[in-house]
Amino acid sequence: MSPVAKCKRIPVIAYINPLSASGRTTLALHTALYLAQKSDIGRRILVIDFDAQGHTSTRLMKRLDLAGLPGTRTAELFETPSDPIQPLLTPSGCELIYSLAEDIQLYDIESANSANAHLPADNLAPLLGSGRYGAVILDCPGQKTRALAAAARLANHVVVPVAASAQLNASNWLQQITSRLRRSGSNASVTGVVINKYLLTNARHQKFVAGLELDLGDLLLKQKIGLRSSFGTANANGHAVWDVRTGAHRLAAQEIQDVIREIISRVGLY
Numbered sequence: 001m002s003p004v005a006k007c008k009r010i011p012v013i014a015y016i017n018p019l020s021a022s023g024r025t026t027l028a029l030h031t032a033l034y035l036a037q038k039s040d041i042g043r044r045i046l047v048i049d050f051d052a053q054g055h056t057s058t059r060l061m062k063r064l065d066l067a068g069l070p071g072t073r074t075a076e077l078f079e080t081p082s083d084p085i086q087p088l089l090t091p092s093g094c095e096l097i098y099s100l101a102e103d104i105q106l107y108d109i110e111s112a113n114s115a116n117a118h119l120p121a122d123n124l125a126p127l128l129g130s131g132r133y134g135a136v137i138l139d140c141p142g143q144k145t146r147a148l149a150a151a152a153r154l155a156n157h158v159v160v161p162v163a164a165s166a167q168l169n170a171s172n173w174l175q176q177i178t179s180r181l182r183r184s185g186s187n188a189s190v191t192g193v194v195i196n197k198y199l200l201t202n203a204r205h206q207k208f209v210a211g212l213e214l215d216l217g218d219l220l221l222k223q224k225i226g227l228r229s230s231f232g233t234a235n236a237n238g239h240a241v242w243d244v245r246t247g248a249h250r251l252a253a254q255e256i257q258d259v260i261r262e263i264i265s266r267v268g269l270y
Helices: 003-007 024-036 055-060 074-078 104-111 114-128 146-154 170-183 203-219 229-236 247-266
Strands: 012-015 044-049 095-097 133-139 157-163 190-198 220-226
Touching (some): 012 024, 012 146, 024 044, 024 055, 024 133, 024 157, 024 190, 024 247, 044 074, 044 114, 074 104, 074 114, 104 146, 114 133, 114 146, 133 146, 146 170, 170 190, 190 203, 190 247, 220 247, 229 247
Parallel strands (some): 012 133, 012 157, 044 133, 157 190, 190 220
16 A cells, blocks of 8 residues: 555644634644644654644643744645655654744745655655654644645645634635535535534624524534633633643633544544
8 A cells, every 4th residue: 555545644734724813723723733742643643733823732841932843844744855844843742844934935935846745745755654643733824825735735635713702604604615625626525513702691693603503503513612711811822721730711611622532523633
C-alpha cells in the first residue's frame, strides 16, 4: 500500500469555518490535548497549524519564541523539501508542524504559485504513512486562502464550529463550505457542525440552534459548548481547560470533552 493510501486510514480532522471567532483554534487545541492524554490510542498525535496567526503553535509550545527552533514549519510544506519533515515535540506530547506568530512566510504563500497547494499533502504522505500517528489535527485559517485549500486537500474529516451568535442561512453557509472543499480538490465531507459560545438563556441563541437542528439534522452535534471565559484563560496559558483546577472551569471542561468525544466517535477513533 502506498504512503498516500495509508494516510487515508488515519483520521485527519480539519476545523474549518470562514466566519471569524467560531472557535476553530480552541477546538483544534483541545482535541489535540485530549487525544494526547488518551493512552489507549498508542500512537502520537500530530498537529499542523495552517493558520498564519500561529495561535495553536504558540499555545502548544507554551508561548515559547518559535523563531529559530528546529523542526519543520508549515510554510516549508509548500516547497519541495530538501530535508525530511521533522515535527516539534510539544510539552503536551503532541507533535507539531508549526507557524510563527503572524508568519510572514505563510502569508506569502498567497502570492506564490497556486499549484503549490498540493505540495503539503504530497510532502506529508511518507510521514503520515509511517504508522507513527493515531490522528492528525489541522487548525485552519478562516479566510479563503491557499493554506486553507492545502489543509482541505489533506483532511478526510471536516468539523465546522459555529458561534451561536452567528447570523447566517445554515443551508447556504454549509453549501459554501462544501463547494470550497470541492474547489480545493478535497474529497472530505463535513463530519459535523459544533455549536459554540452558546447561552441557554439567550432567546436568539435558542432560535438559531433550533434553525440549525431543522436544517442540518444529524449533521449537527448533540453536544454544545457554552460561552465560557474559562477557554480564554486556558488557551492563553497553553493548557487544556480541564487541567485548570478551579470550579469555574469544570463546566467548560465537561462541555468540550463531551464535544470531542462525539467528534472522535464520528471519525471512528473509538
